[in-house]
Amino acid sequence: MTGGSLFLETFFNPTIIARYLPDILKGMLVTVEVAACVIVTGIALGLALAVVRSFRLRAVNFLIIVLVDVLRALPPLVIVLIVYFGLPNVGITLPSFAVLWLVLSLVLAAFAEEVFWAGIVSVRKGQWEAGRCTGMTEFQTLCWIVLPQAIRLTVPPLTNRTIAITKNTALGTVIGVPEILNQATTAQSFSGSATPLMMGALAYLVLFIPVVIVGRWIETRFAWRRG
Amino acid sequence: MDAILQQFFNLDIMAQAAPLVFRGLGMTLLVCCAVIPLGLVGGLLVALGSRSHSRLLRGLLAGLIDLLRALPPLVLLIAISAGLPFAGIRLSPFACVTLALFLNTSAYYGEVYRAGLESVPHGQWEAARCTGMTAWQTLVHVVIPQAVRNVLPDLVSNTVEVVKLTSLASVVALPEMLYSADMARSVTFNSSPIVLAALIYLALLWPVVRLMSRLEHRLGT
Numbered sequence: 001m002t003g004g005s006l007f008l009e010t011f012f013n014p015t016i017i018a019r020y021l022p023d024i025l026k027g028m029l030v031t032v033e034v035a036a037c038v039i040v041t042g043i044a045l046g047l048a049l050a051v052v053r054s055f056r057l058r059a060v061n062f063l064i065i066v067l068v069d070v071l072r073a074l075p076p077l078v079i080v081l082i083v084y085f086g087l088p089n090v091g092i093t094l095p096s097f098a099v100l101w102l103v104l105s106l107v108l109a110a111f112a113e114e115v116f117w118a119g120i121v122s123v124r125k126g127q128w129e130a131g132r133c134t135g136m137t138e139f140q141t142l143c144w145i146v147l148p149q150a151i152r153l154t155v156p157p158l159t160n161r162t163i164a165i166t167k168n169t170a171l172g173t174v175i176g177v178p179e180i181l182n183q184a185t186t187a188q189s190f191s192g193s194a195t196p197l198m199m200g201a202l203a204y205l206v207l208f209i210p211v212v213i214v215g216r217w218i219e220t221r222f223a224w225r226r227g
Numbered sequence: 228m229d230a231i232l233q234q235f236f237n238l239d240i241m242a243q244a245a246p247l248v249f250r251g252l253g254m255t256l257l258v259c260c261a262v263i264p265l266g267l268v269g270g271l272l273v274a275l276g277s278r279s280h281s282r283l284l285r286g287l288l289a290g291l292i293d294l295l296r297a298l299p300p301l302v303l304l305i306a307i308s309a310g311l312p313f314a315g316i317r318l319s320p321f322a323c324v325t326l327a328l329f330l331n332t333s334a335y336y337g338e339v340y341r342a343g344l345e346s347v348p349h350g351q352w353e354a355a356r357c358t359g360m361t362a363w364q365t366l367v368h369v370v371i372p373q374a375v376r377n378v379l380p381d382l383v384s385n386t387v388e389v390v391k392l393t394s395l396a397s398v399v400a401l402p403e404m405l406y407s408a409d410m411a412r413s414v415t416f417n418s419s420p421i422v423l424a425a426l427i428y429l430a431l432l433w434p435v436v437r438l439m440s441r442l443e444h445r446l447g448t
Contacts, residue, residue, distance in 0.1 A: 075392070076391070077395060081418075086421075114440055164388075171301060181301065194310045204297060208298070209293055209294070
């Protein structure tokens with residue numbers, strides 16, 4: 001056998017591709033499900049925290065800052081392991097999908113809060129004052145004047161963070177969430193072939209290359225608008 | 228409440244696990260010392276290459292960066308550590324981790340440097356060349372220092388991410404801090420060793436995270 005065909009036989013074996021393709025596709029579905037859940041809850045929670053922070057209640061803000069800092073400083077895998085193995089011993093048992101969703105949502109919320117807050121702070125004080133002068137309440141000013149301006153600034157950094165954290169769905173493999181990487185490593189150990197690993201990597205590329213390209217487009221588009 | 232303390236903040240178990248966890252910290256720092264300088268250099272090369280006159284090189288690098296940004300680092304790590312042996316290449320876990328994190332983080336550092344290089348006005352090049360500097364001297368003494376200064380917060384923020392990424396090494400059995408802590412957890416059936424590791428990560432990274440968010444807010448205004 002020549003080197004080339006040996007390479008294909010090991011890394012792109014057609015029989016093994018056919019056998020494990022359904023598993024990998026199922027894994028892709030799970031990855032997309034976790035990712036979608038994480039993006040929705042993470043960004044919503046991050047925005048909510050930033051809005052609460054803008055009321056400038058000292059004690060509440062202190063708590064938010066501590067929570068956000070801790071979530072930004074800890075590796076997500078550490079939080080996953082603490083939640084997954086620790087909670088059952090104090091009587092709370094969550095399925096692994098829920099643990100992954102919860103942890104990644106919290107991590108994304110922390111980063112999103114920082115970005116939204118930086119956006120809110122960057123809106124000039126005169127905008128607040130003008131809003132209040134027209135008779136709007138503090139909250140109305142926030143919703144109708146400040147947030148629309150703030151959110152436009154936050155789109156590029158938020159997109160990058162969201163992509164990075166969404167890719168962390170691969171951590172689910174450590175606690176047995178049947179996402180792409182989990183399916184691929186299981187198939188690899190059953191088949192004794194490197195082909196499922198390549199399929200797994202390709203599955204991630206199929207999902208995420210378009211996201212990366214769209215992310216780059218968003219970055220340039222919103223940068224122009226700001227300039 | 229007592230159950231929570233017992234499960235997450237059991238001081239006896241933390242004390243027992245401490246030597247193991249601190250040995251793991253040594254390995255974590257060793258990985259950082261290998262990956263951060265390699266990534267900083269690799270990223271700079273990627274950024275400089277992305278500005279070269281060769282269309283082929285630019286295209287290749289853009290493709291490579293998108294590929295590395297689309298692959299989760301854990302997938303890259305497992306593909307290297309479980310895939311390369313099939314090609315007859317056997318690397319130690321340390322080498323696998325270093326290689327995977329180097330590839331991943333070079334792409335990210337590369338993007339940061341690229342933004343930095345773009346932020347230096349072209350007039351700086353021309354002015355430096357006019358003083359008689361060579362292109363190389365201009366790059367090293369005029370352009371790169373300004374570029375780095377302009378993106379320093381992003382470089383720091385990416386470095387924090389690298390330190391956090393080293394925890395992935397636990398999945399391929401490199402005895403770094405999380406692996407050691409998780410071993411202690413599985414022996415004691417108690418999460419306190421991982422909480423100890425988390426506290427050490429916090430001690431290392433919290434000051435940097437605080438500093439970063441100050442820098443970010445100042446830039447925001």
